[in-house]
Amino acid sequence: MPDRPLSPHLSVYKFKYTLLSSILNRITGLALTAGLLVLGYWLVALSQGAEAYAKAEVMLSHPFFKLIFAGMAFAFAYHLLAGIRHLIWDTGRGLERRQSQQSAWAVGVISVLLTAALLYWACTRAGVL
């Protein structure tokens, strides 16, 4: 490819938390894409009968996967709220600097609370709490 002029790139911008909120939306989105693979594996194992599912169940209940699911809970909470923030932007609202800074904070705080609530629910029903 010929050397073409580049538009201002990541490295020239001062780091701000609104930048973090944008990149986190991408990262959580990619994490949920990985979650889609786990969902596919789980459903296919289920469709192959009780024996195949028993094997998948052993693997998916491993502590490593529990950690993955906890991360997935945060990815879901964050991507859901950040996505709603984007949909509000698409209507032309909330684009002022102060508003977007406030909504970045709101998405961060509420997604952590939502994750905590989801994990609390998961732990109580598993008998951990």
Add this chain to the structure above:
Amino acid sequence: MSLQNPLGRVLGLGAAKEGVHHWWVQRLTSIALIPLTVWFVVSLLAMPAYDYTTLVSWIAHGWTPILLVMFIAVSAWHSKLGVQVVVEDYVHGGVKTLSLILSTFAHTLVAAAAIFAVLKVAFGITT
């Protein structure tokens, strides 16, 4: 009158006019995924147990298979559009095209396998 020069037209240069469609479908799938993902997460957490019998009867019951098929299809579509944007931003040249092709194929394969699995369970076909 077009401002595009004749050579550019012959070579097919310029916008492919697909950007708006990509943007719109990404929004459409976002809106659909709000209720679908919340339903899925709440259903999983409210499940009495995760053993084979419980899950099979859940999948076969009432609206579950219909919602599951929609959840899988819309998620995969939304994910495909999202991964495409990430690849287009960070990967360049021939690797970009290859990555986009692989991502599209992988998303289609996962969605097809997952939907087929749901239908098998819902129709009571156990092998």
